[in-house]
Amino acid sequence: MNQYIGKAMPRYDAQGQVTGKVRYVDDIKVPGMKCVKVLRSPVHKGEIRGLDFSRALKVPGVVGFVTAQDIPGKNAYGRFQDMPVLAPENRVRYRGEPIAAVVAADEDTALEALSQVRLDIEEQTPVFDMFEAMQPDAPLVRHDSKSNLWVHYPPDITEVTMVKGQMDEGMNQADQVIEGRYSTGVQDHAPMETNVSVAYRDEMGRLVIHTVSQTIYAHLGMLCAILAMPMSRIRFIGGRVGGAFGGKNDIHTDHIAALAVLKFGHPVKYRLSREEDLQFTTKRGAFVLDFKTGVKNDGRLTACRIDIWHDTGAYAGMSPYGLEKCAMFAPGPYDFPHIKVTARTIFTNRPISSSMRGFSVINGQIASEIHMNRVAEALGMDPWELRFTNAWRDGDQGVTGYKVRGAGALEAMKKAAELAGIKLPDKLMSMSSRGRQAS
Amino acid sequence: MKKTGVGMCLVLHPTGRKGGGDPSQAIIQLKPDGSLFLKVGAVDLGQGALTMLRQVAAEAMDVDIATVYASNRSDDLAPLSAGSAASRVTLVDPHAVMEAAKDLRAKIAAFAAHRLEIDVENVELADGKAFAKDNPHHHMTFADIGMIANLGEGVILVGTGAWQPAPVQGHDPETGYLDQESVISFGCCVAEVAVDTDTGEVEVTKLVQVWEVGKAINPLMVKQQINGGLQIGMGFALRENLFPHYPDPAHGIESLADYSMPTFMDYPPELIHGIEEVPHPMGVKGAKGFSEGSATAPGPAIISAIHDAVGVWIHEVPATPEVVLRALDAKEHGGATDYWSHQDRSAWLA
Numbered sequence: 054m055n056q057y058i059g060k061a062m063p064r065y066d067a068q069g070q071v072t073g074k075v076r077y078v079d080d081i082k083v084p085g086m087k088c089v090k091v092l093r094s095p096v097h098k099g100e101i102r103g104l105d106f107s108r109a110l111k112v113p114g115v116v117g118f119v120t121a122q123d124i125p126g127k128n129a130y131g132r133f134q135d136m137p138v139l140a141p142e143n144r145v146r147y148r149g150e151p152i153a154a155v156v157a158a159d160e161d162t163a164l165e166a167l168s169q170v171r172l173d174i175e176e177q178t179p180v181f182d183m184f185e186a187m188q189p190d191a192p193l194v195r196h197d198s199k200s201n202l203w204v205h206y207p208p209d210i211t212e213v214t215m216v217k218g219q220m221d222e223g224m225n226q227a228d229q230v231i232e233g234r235y236s237t238g239v240q241d242h243a244p245m246e247t248n249v250s251v252a253y254r255d256e257m258g259r260l261v262i263h264t265v266s267q268t269i270y271a272h273l274g275m276l277c278a279i280l281a282m283p284m285s286r287i288r289f290i291g292g293r294v295g296g297a298f299g300g301k302n303d304i305h306t307d308h309i310a311a312l313a314v315l316k317f318g319h320p321v322k323y324r325l326s327r328e329e330d331l332q333f334t335t336k337r338g339a340f341v342l343d344f345k346t347g348v349k350n351d352g353r354l355t356a357c358r359i360d361i362w363h364d365t366g367a368y369a370g371m372s373p374y375g376l377e378k379c380a381m382f383a384p385g386p387y388d389f390p391h392i393k394v395t396a397r398t399i400f401t402n403r404p405i406s407s408s409m410r411g412f413s414v415i416n417g418q419i420a421s422e423i424h425m426n427r428v429a430e431a432l433g434m435d436p437w438e439l440r441f442t443n444a445w446r447d448g449d450q451g452v453t454g455y456k457v458r459g460a461g462a463l464e465a466m467k468k469a470a471e472l473a474g475i476k477l478p479d480k481l482m483s484m485s486s487r488g489r490q491a492s
Numbered sequence: 493m494k495k496t497g498v499g500m501c502l503v504l505h506p507t508g509r510k511g512g513g514d515p516s517q518a519i520i521q522l523k524p525d526g527s528l529f530l531k532v533g534a535v536d537l538g539q540g541a542l543t544m545l546r547q548v549a550a551e552a553m554d555v556d557i558a559t560v561y562a563s564n565r566s567d568d569l570a571p572l573s574a575g576s577a578a579s580r581v582t583l584v585d586p587h588a589v590m591e592a593a594k595d596l597r598a599k600i601a602a603f604a605a606h607r608l609e610i611d612v613e614n615v616e617l618a619d620g621k622a623f624a625k626d627n628p629h630h631h632m633t634f635a636d637i638g639m640i641a642n643l644g645e646g647v648i649l650v651g652t653g654a655w656q657p658a659p660v661q662g663h664d665p666e667t668g669y670l671d672q673e674s675v676i677s678f679g680c681c682v683a684e685v686a687v688d689t690d691t692g693e694v695e696v697t698k699l700v701q702v703w704e705v706g707k708a709i710n711p712l713m714v715k716q717q718i719n720g721g722l723q724i725g726m727g728f729a730l731r732e733n734l735f736p737h738y739p740d741p742a743h744g745i746e747s748l749a750d751y752s753m754p755t756f757m758d759y760p761p762e763l764i765h766g767i768e769e770v771p772h773p774m775g776v777k778g779a780k781g782f783s784e785g786s787a788t789a790p791g792p793a794i795i796s797a798i799h800d801a802v803g804v805w806i807h808e809v810p811a812t813p814e815v816v817l818r819a820l821d822a823k824e825h826g827g828a829t830d831y832w833s834h835q836d837r838s839a840w841l842a
Binding site: 057058062148182183205214216234235236239240241264290291292295296302327332339364374377378418440451453456458459461462466468 | 547577673678698713744832
């Protein structure tokens with residue numbers, strides 16, 4: 054019997070990685086390959102009045118420009134199909150939004166050409182604060198929407214609601230109610246490999262794209278829609294990625310590289326500089342979370358009320374999905390009999406928020422756990438005991454009605470205490486996630 | 493002056509995509525020399541998906557792992573995977589590999605039965621051989637089978653497999669109801685910090701992070717994930733904010749020179765990981781996946797340790813030196829034991 058599951062083995066491809074033999078997308082060179090760079094919005098919000106490439110086209114080595122007019126299919130992509138490839142209808146909604154792409158002999162030429170583009174843009178009033186953005190008279194980030202709130206359930210429900218039991222009743226049963234507001238910042242994935250694509254047509258005329266995508270088939274489907282091409286006409290090569298952390302769950306370069314090949318025929322590389330990657334790709338977006346927790350003096354939790362606001366930037370990215378995940382798991386691994394969570398996704402004029410390691414669950418959890426330690430403090434109870442008392446056991450039910458199986462919170466805590474050299478009382482150490490004995 | 497404190501937290505991480513869908517596929521081919529080629533769709537972005545799935549394939553086929561070559565290149569004829577996201581690969585993709593192995597084993601058994609002239613029910617596959625259960629000496633190696641099938645009889649021996657946890661399902665708009673099986677792993681973290689009350693800097697001096705992962709298919713890579721996720725977790729909790737004056741976009745970060753990501757030099761001198769296993773009925777051998785959670789667990793433990801050290805609960809992350817100093821100031825001058833920098837912004841209290 055050859056047994057390998059459960060065996061500590063060195064990474065299959067480690068040798069190639071550490072000796073530099075692994076070939077990443079940026080290592081690929083194709084004869085005649087040109088460079089793509091993107092003209093980005095210099096303002097947070099505006100309408101483009103004029104776009105004149107004539108001077109830029111005279112820069113030696115410039116092949117030409119790609120604009121929204123060159124897109125054969127849909128100028129929209131993403132999980133919610135709401136992100137434009139290149140600024141549509143001459144509108145820009147965040148600083149750094151792609152407007153047009155230049156194809157040139159090399160990076161210096163491309164940058165020189167971009168500096169020669171005459172962009173006449175009428176700046177409009179942006180909104181950055183999600184609470185201001187929710188006011189009825191706030192400037193609209195998206196002129197064609199009714200408000201700055203994402204519609205989670207069409208036609209018009211903007212608030213995500215998750216309910217278990219009767220929250221008010223649970224609060225009435227509590228001896229103490231502890232409240233708190235928490236917020237989280239905007240974080241970048243900053244993988245070692247920035248977003249990059251190499252694209253060309255092969256000898257059969259088929260479009261080849263070397264990608265750093267984390268979600269290859271989803272992105273291939275989106276590219277087919279943008280390029281109006283069947284899947285079998287695109288050879289989408291990936292699998293080897295130099296770090297992603299959720300930042301390559303959205304397309305950043307493949308679509309624009311492909312459009313450049315379709316328009317001009319040259320093989321191209323489109324690589325984001327570190328500065329572009331840091332400022333203009335998708336981010337972990339900001340959250341504000343309100344927690345209100347009801348608890349008995351003996352430490353049993355009775356109810357939990359959570360309110361969540363999420364700043365998704367100018368487009369949805371994957372944020373609405375992440376927000377729902379945040380709401381679904383923000384109460385944490387605890388057996389609350391009564392829960393109510395409400396949450397919403399709000400547009401502002403900032404770069405797009407989307408997935409990042411711990412996608413939105415991390416935001417709910419950090420608030421929930423700081424809050425839980427404040428609950429323990431209010432009770433004068435050891436934070437370990439509060440958790441041992443309330444952590445999920447097999448069969449407990451989460452806020453949306455799912456049943457917990459394979460519960461392991463108590464086992465994780467026992468091990469952590471042991472490794473940290475913390476001696477927990479026998480009363481706690483004798484507990485198990487397999488059931489909750491009446492104490 | 494440096495003040496020390498300790499804090500703990502318990503977090504969860506749901507694995508697999510919320511609401512189902514989430515398919516993965518795998519292909520295993522028996523080559524003419526008896527070696528195996530495993531093709532999977534899972535992107536390897538450094539997490540080690542290929543290594544882990546190769547282990548699953550070698551065990552499922554019951555062969556020496558050295559005879560298994562694995563590729564995840566999404567070239568032509570590549571199997572599909574819904575993506576390397578949502579900590580889903582360890583939960584979902586091993587099932588696809590198991591299904592592919594089952595399919596290939598059945599085909600190899602049928603071919604061996606024909607060549608060995610025995611009933612297929614009498615064929616057993618073990619350790620890279622097919623043999624008669626009632627007479628183990630009557631056997632063929634995978635090398636024999638690969639050679640004769642591919643080159644002698646013109647047969648292709650390929651197993652395919654596909655799997656997904658559940659069909660696609662959405663929330664009920666009014667109640668949020670979604671009873672889709674959710675596989676959840678659990679993390680517990682204990683952090684010790686030293687807070688410099690003059691500069692506001694927080695140093696993590698010791699960190700214990702334990703994950704209950706169902707089954708660690710490769711405990712070495714689980715350890716690497718736990719300790720690797722700490723980098724993003726520490727950045728999230730203490731340092732990284734692309735908009736330091738959020739929601740105001742002024743002074744937004746434009747280069748890494750101004751974006752103070754933690755490096756290994758900032759790692760706690762005492763770093764301890766732990767793995768616990770409570771098998772989940774949905775996972776292959778109980779494996780749940782967990783990896784994104786390793787960024788989640790450190791934060792609350794660190795913030796709680798800061799409270800233990802200086803007596804203020806910080807309500808926002810990142811708890812940069814500026815935030816810590818302002819919190820200390822609020823405590824010293826107003827006796828505040830809770831600090832949130834946006835308290836004075838009326839819009840944020842609406």
